[in-house]
Amino acid sequence: MSDQKLTISTSPFLKDAATTPGIMWKVVFSLLPVVIASSYYFGVGALVTTAVAIISCVLTEWFFSPRSAYSISDGSGVITGILLAMTLPPGFPLWMTFIGGIVAIGMGKTIWGGLGQNIFNPALLGRAFLQAAFPTAITTWNLPDGAFLDVQASQLAMPFMQSQADVVSSATPLAVMKFDKVETNTWDLLTGNIGGSLGETCGILLILAMVYLISVKIIKWQIPVSILLTVGILSLVFYLLDANNYPSPQFMILSGGLLIGAVYMATDLVTSPITPSGLWIYGIGIGILVVLIRLWGGLPEGVMYAILLMNAATPLINRYTAVRTYGYKK
Amino acid sequence: MSAAANTISPQLTFQHGIHPEEFKELSNLKPIERMAFVPEYRLPLSQHIGAPSLPVVKVGENVKRGQKIADPGGYVSVALHSPVDGTIKDIGIYTHPNGRELPAIIITTDAYSSQEFVGMESVDPYSLSKSEFIQKIQDSGLVGLGGAAFPAHVKFNIQEDKKCKYLMINGCECEPFLTADDRLMIEFGEELIEGIKILNHFIGAEKVYIAVEVNKPKAIMNLRNLASDNIEVVCLKVKYPQGAEKMMTSAILGKEIPAGGLPLDLGVLVSNVGTLVALAQYFRNGIPLIERVVTVTGTTMNRPSNVMVPVGTPMESLVKWCGGFTSDTTRILLGGPMMGMVQKRLDVPVVKGTSGILALSSEQVKELNEYSCIRCGRCLDACPIYLNPSHLGLLAKKGLWEEMEENHVMDCFECGSCSFVCPSAIPLVQSFRVAKGFIKQAKKRDV
Numbered sequence: 001m002s003d004q005k006l007t008i009s010t011s012p013f014l015k016d017a018a019t020t021p022g023i024m025w026k027v028v029f030s031l032l033p034v035v036i037a038s039s040y041y042f043g044v045g046a047l048v049t050t051a052v053a054i055i056s057c058v059l060t061e062w063f064f065s066p067r068s069a070y071s072i073s074d075g076s077g078v079i080t081g082i083l084l085a086m087t088l089p090p091g092f093p094l095w096m097t098f099i100g101g102i103v104a105i106g107m108g109k110t111i112w113g114g115l116g117q118n119i120f121n122p123a124l125l126g127r128a129f130l131q132a133a134f135p136t137a138i139t140t141w142n143l144p145d146g147a148f149l150d151v152q153a154s155q156l157a158m159p160f161m162q163s164q165a166d167v168v169s170s171a172t173p174l175a176v177m178k179f180d181k182v183e184t185n186t187w188d189l190l191t192g193n194i195g196g197s198l199g200e201t202c203g204i205l206l207i208l209a210m211v212y213l214i215s216v217k218i219i220k221w222q223i224p225v226s227i228l229l230t231v232g233i234l235s236l237v238f239y240l241l242d243a244n245n246y247p248s249p250q251f252m253i254l255s256g257g258l259l260i261g262a263v264y265m266a267t268d269l270v271t272s273p274i275t276p277s278g279l280w281i282y283g284i285g286i287g288i289l290v291v292l293i294r295l296w297g298g299l300p301e302g303v304m305y306a307i308l309l310m311n312a313a314t315p316l317i318n319r320y321t322a323v324r325t326y327g328y329k330k
Numbered sequence: 331m332s333a334a335a336n337t338i339s340p341q342l343t344f345q346h347g348i349h350p351e352e353f354k355e356l357s358n359l360k361p362i363e364r365m366a367f368v369p370e371y372r373l374p375l376s377q378h379i380g381a382p383s384l385p386v387v388k389v390g391e392n393v394k395r396g397q398k399i400a401d402p403g404g405y406v407s408v409a410l411h412s413p414v415d416g417t418i419k420d421i422g423i424y425t426h427p428n429g430r431e432l433p434a435i436i437i438t439t440d441a442y443s444s445q446e447f448v449g450m451e452s453v454d455p456y457s458l459s460k461s462e463f464i465q466k467i468q469d470s471g472l473v474g475l476g477g478a479a480f481p482a483h484v485k486f487n488i489q490e491d492k493k494c495k496y497l498m499i500n501g502c503e504c505e506p507f508l509t510a511d512d513r514l515m516i517e518f519g520e521e522l523i524e525g526i527k528i529l530n531h532f533i534g535a536e537k538v539y540i541a542v543e544v545n546k547p548k549a550i551m552n553l554r555n556l557a558s559d560n561i562e563v564v565c566l567k568v569k570y571p572q573g574a575e576k577m578m579t580s581a582i583l584g585k586e587i588p589a590g591g592l593p594l595d596l597g598v599l600v601s602n603v604g605t606l607v608a609l610a611q612y613f614r615n616g617i618p619l620i621e622r623v624v625t626v627t628g629t630t631m632n633r634p635s636n637v638m639v640p641v642g643t644p645m646e647s648l649v650k651w652c653g654g655f656t657s658d659t660t661r662i663l664l665g666g667p668m669m670g671m672v673q674k675r676l677d678v679p680v681v682k683g684t685s686g687i688l689a690l691s692s693e694q695v696k697e698l699n700e701y702s703c704i705r706c707g708r709c710l711d712a713c714p715i716y717l718n719p720s721h722l723g724l725l726a727k728k729g730l731w732e733e734m735e736e737n738h739v740m741d742c743f744e745c746g747s748c749s750f751v752c753p754s755a756i757p758l759v760q761s762f763r764v765a766k767g768f769i770k771q772a773k774k775r776d777v
Binding site: 008276 | 506576580586587588589590591659662667668669670671672674690694695696702704705708710715716717718720721738741744746747749751752753754755757760763
């Protein structure tokens with residue numbers, strides 16, 4: 001008994017079961033239905049894009065990380081890959097997707113010091129780069145040509161070559177709204193039977209994913225709720241003022257990347273505030289920026305920039321919303 | 331018993347906190363047993379916070395069970411008594427359970443003695459003046475038995491300018507595994523109530539709360555039957571660290587103890603149930619503090635038990651009494667698993683502050699990879715005093731002690747909730763302990 005090997009360490013000796021890789025892989029799990037839905041609507045090409053994005057992200061992470069780090073297995077690179085793919089239009093050239101992954105992880109994450117150190121959401125940073133570098137390709141919404149197994153020709157474009165768009169192009173509901181003032185009906189928005197980026201079209205799945213992630217306490221409910229409430233209330237005000245020129249609140253909430261942004265991008269633990277009141281300030285800020293950009297900006301969609309801007313404000317929000325310590329007066 | 335007394339609600343609590351697995355079922359149904367006497371006892375002169383006791387016996391001298399063997403070494407110090415009839419074998423330097431080499435008295439047990447108490451007389455506490463009462467408590471060697479072992483008479487000696495309005499008896503026992511207080515409240519309820527009445531005779535609190543977490547329904551029922559007058563048994567939610575003074579005060583009074591202050595600033599005095607049972611036994615039978623209840627448990631302990639152990643008993647003997655532990659044991663702890671201390675060797679004695687001995691395997695105490703902080707905020711939701719452990723942890727990594735002090739790290743009472751919840755397994759509270767040490771040292775240098 002007394003010659004047993006006992007270990008010395010300090011308390012506490014008990015540990016909650018949740019681990020960081022566990023949290024990350026649960027997020028990946030919650031994204032699977034979204035990925036499957038994207039391939040249902042846009043064909044197998046969606047899966048190919050997702051695979052390329054994941055490979056690009058994980059390879060970049062592996063290349064830049066010190067070999068002793070376990071950052072490959074923690075699942076965070078896989079999340080970035082899936083999320084990046086889900087924000088890309090169908091038919092987006094794969095070589096561009098690959099570059100997007102390199103930028104997302106390289107400039108969005110490892111350059112800051114890896115997991116937990118970055119200021120901006122890596123997937124959105126990668127997409128912002130793609131939007132700046134390939135503005136035409138990222139706003140070309142190719143419709144699938146019907147057969148599930150057909151990969152769109154534009155996806156297979158050679159690197160640095162113009163994609164030969166030989167398929168029917170369509171407009172997203174937001175673009176139709178912005179330029180033609182025609183609103184897509186709510187049912188189509190919910191079921192995803194619309195044009196748009198791979199993962200953003202099926203509203204029902206994203207709402208279910210949100211409920212799941214909130215119930216397992218991975219994302220904080222305050223963020224999606226404050227974003228959606230802000231967008232809903234603000235757009236309701238303008239809709240009531242002038243229904244001919246402004247979209248309805250349900251259209252604003254269900255169209256474009258708002259849901260995927262509110263559920264997956266804005267809730268990124270690393271780049272969102274940590275204080276209770278900070279969560280609301282952050283969410284409301286995103287909501288206001290989305291409405292401003294969509295209604296009066298030059299772009300049809302503003303979720304990406306809204307979240308990136310509020311990411312930048314997060315350290316400041318954390319500092320100014322610090323919680324009062326027990327026993328102190330504020 | 332009225333219908334209201336039967337319910338264990340409303341359940342009061344504080345904000346934040348955690349819910350670790352309880353593991354109380356290992357030992358909470360085991361009645362307190364007495365351990366057989368062992369051949370030798372080792373009594374460190376520092377079993378309390380404050381100055382070490384001063385020996386009043388010589389090597390070779392015969393002592394009786396309960397006889398004083400050391401005087402208080404100052405005001406913040408208590409007397410020490412022999413746990414057995416025996417002979418003083420040595421007064422020298424021995425290993426203390428805290429790992430340091432400190433003076434101790436070694437007593438060889440008289441093998442032919444009946445170990446009956448001889449010449450112990452009960453004292454009528456109500457005939458004493460307050461200063462006599464305080465003196466008696468110091469002579470009885472009583473310390474807080476919750477774990478800190480702060481001399482009881484110092485705590486009970488409330489200054490004239492302060493008023494104690496609420497006496498709170500801590501029966502929360504929020505640490506997982508520990509069941510000693512639970513068993514005391516079930517088996518020594520009368521003594522507990524008597525102890526409360528004696529203490530309150532001198533303190534004069536308007537209201538006495540006995541705070542018990544609702545996972546001890548038997549204790550609650552028993553004390554509700556016994557409590558009278560201004561004594562109320564309050565049910566607290568099962569949540570860690572419910573038994574911390576700050577958390578208990580928040581739960582019961584809804585008020586916060588000011589930073590850097592004492593519960594007494596709100597008119598609150600907190601004492602542990604074990605302390606009051608010992609106090610009652612002293613006045614009733616004249617028995618000083620020579621034994622205490624220790625929960626010997628853990629997932630790899632062969633026979634988890636609650637044992638009344640003479641102070642000074644070698645831990646090895648106590649563990650053997652409880653069947654020893656299995657070979658996959660990797661940690662032996664003193665106290666609970668959240669705030670207790672790891673023990674490397676068992677040839678050290680049970681002291682007045684030993685509340686539990688736990689044997690755990692690698693199944694409970696996992697070796698985990700540390701990841702970067704992902705700012706999930708779980709530690710903020712866990713911290714009972716609303717610190718930002720995530721931020722403090724980053725500061726600690728950089729050694730920014732001053733910034734940590736500005737962020738109130740000195741208010742941290744090291745409950746360990748932040749480390750418990752951290753999914754990245756960052757040693758948060760562990761680094762705060764280090765920081766607090768550095769800050770205290772820097773303060774000493776500046777003075």
